[in-house]
Amino acid sequence: MSEEKTDEIKPTKSISATRRLALAVAATALATAGLVGLLINVFEKKTEARNPFFRVVELNERTDDPAVWGRNFPLQYDGYRRTVDMQRTRWGGSEAMPHTPTARDSRTTVAQNRLQEDPNLVTMWNGYAFAVDFREERGHAFMLVDQETTQRQVVVRQPGSCLHCHASMWTAYNRLGNGDIFRGFEAVNHMPYAEARTHVQHPVSCIDCHDPATMALRVTRPAFIEGIRSFYASRGRPNFDPNRDATHQEMRSYVCGQCHVEYYFRGPDKRLTFPWSNGMRADDILAYYERDGHRDWTHRESGARVLKAQHPEFEMYNQGIHARAGVSCADCHMPYRREGALKISDHHIRSPLLNIANACQTCHRVSETELRDRAEAIQNRTHEMRDRAMGVLVELIHGIGAARTGGATDEQLAGARLEQMRAQFLLDFVEAENSSGFHAPGEAGRVLFLSIDHAHQGLRSLGARPSLVPLQTSAADAATSYSAADGGSAAMDASARD
């Protein structure tokens, strides 16, 4: 551009003029070079800050090893590797419990045992593999080994479909489907777990969320693509394709919704299915199963055909105030983190309560302690309601069991068993949701309320009178009540402002 300008200067014949001109040209050229250099520098800084992209290695659709991606993106890779950290919060995080390795299970640590923490879970899941082994979830680094080694693999022959959410699947689906991930998905679903396991090597990896050419976010899981399409179709928006139709902010939640969702294996093919064609709320999904007829197992004590709910974080989050305000999973679980001049997404995915400064204080300008207290107040309330709902459910299960032993017929028990199935699924939906109510407090309360109502109807149909649980002030009760004395009411005022 400035070179064109120097061309415009008319040459003169005088030597001194030529000299002057030469000097001027040199000066302009120098200045220009300086300016262009500066511009390039600023431009690089800007793109760097947005997307630090030092291509050390070429990435392609077959690169599933995160260590290779890590050579281009060391900061993100470093965060990703930190998902081995284990730290507990009041209701979340996880605790490293020592584990003696065996021939089958080489782990030296496992997360805490949830069945020991609450034996009512064993009553609820009686006859199902979950009653044998169920632990707190921990970081992404463990997803493959924890799935492989759970005792649930010993008591049941699990299908290849399990891997959809526990391994880097993109390259395997492509390879087995000759470039068609849906065909690859079907092939893996059909396989026994042990066979499917030989086709994968890593836990969820960079390639499962990113396009290797552009680093853009993408959804790679067939079950999510089918599930979200069925959800939008039921809302009058046919043929929704998340990779084409979702906003950037939606993608920041969809990549997580590929796995943190309720699911079941449909039909003899064991096709992994997200049951959303009737809506995403717990009762919408329950209605879907009632229509579809799918049940997970027969309860050993009561003989009821029942369902297990699993980790519906995406569904619950969608009913909450943060989703409504456009806050994504990544905003709280992968918040921006400064690294010198760079702003990067924290790939150390974990409980945001271990990272309140980055995860919450960007939006809520109150102290860390106050934010933790607010979150825990919601969680304590949810647990109080959950314990009540569990109490009535267990009473119903034992009631049906006793009636059965006493000679009641299947016909006489049908009504109570149906109500057990409903009460149990709704309670389990909140129980299995890993935020303890935080993602959608009002919704969690509503679902538990429905659960208690169904359990009461079940007891009534048995001819039993629901027992009145005496009111007592538990530690949880005390923790959920605000009082002006502990600064609670001031805190509530502050929350109305931020």
Ligand code: HEC
């Ligand atoms: C507004 C912030 C926020 C958003 C948005 C959010 N979460 Fe959370 N999430 C939390 C908090 C707070 C907890 C509770 C952590 C605890 O108890 O230690 C939590 C807990 C979890 C847990 C359990 C973590 C643990 O350590 O036990 C998972 C899994 C999870 N969220 C996944 C998701 C997914 C998936 C989405 C999006 C669909 C999402 N979250 C959206 C704040 C958020």
Ligand code: HEC
């Ligand atoms: C739709 C995705 C999805 C599928 C399919 C899936 N999981 Fe998971 N699994 C998750 C998520 C998300 C977590 C972490 C949240 C939690 O534990 O609630 C998890 C946690 C686990 C854990 C650790 C916590 C625990 O329960 O002890 C084990 C073990 C596990 N899954 C085994 C399996 C097995 C076996 C299968 C097949 C029957 C399976 N998973 C299928 C998504 C899935």
Ligand code: HEC
């Ligand atoms: C491929 C499936 C998959 C995807 C995609 C996925 N997760 Fe997970 N996530 C899991 C599984 C499985 C576990 C449990 C691993 C275990 O316990 O061994 C887990 C665990 C977690 C935990 C618990 C961590 C801890 O230290 O306790 C959080 C929080 C979480 N995921 C959030 C997210 C968020 C946010 C996203 C999206 C940015 C996401 N996950 C994407 C499958 C997935």
Ligand code: HEC
């Ligand atoms: C569970 C999904 C998930 C996985 C797995 C994942 N990322 Fe990301 N990554 C994200 C999200 C969400 C963002 C934010 C993107 C946005 O808002 O545009 C992001 C952003 C990035 C960016 C853009 C710069 C930044 O920090 O915001 C880079 C580079 C990146 N990731 C590299 C990696 C690498 C390398 C790996 C593997 C070691 C990886 N990611 C694994 C979800 C994931």
Ligand code: HEC
């Ligand atoms: C990107 C912005 C953003 C982030 C990050 C965020 N919040 Fe929020 N939060 C909001 C908005 C918006 C609301 C809705 C109320 C409002 O508009 O003021 C809200 C509401 C809340 C509420 C009231 C919930 C209810 O159901 O009434 C609590 C509690 C809360 N946030 C805690 C947290 C915590 C804890 C974190 C970190 C784990 C967090 N928030 C992260 C924006 C955010």
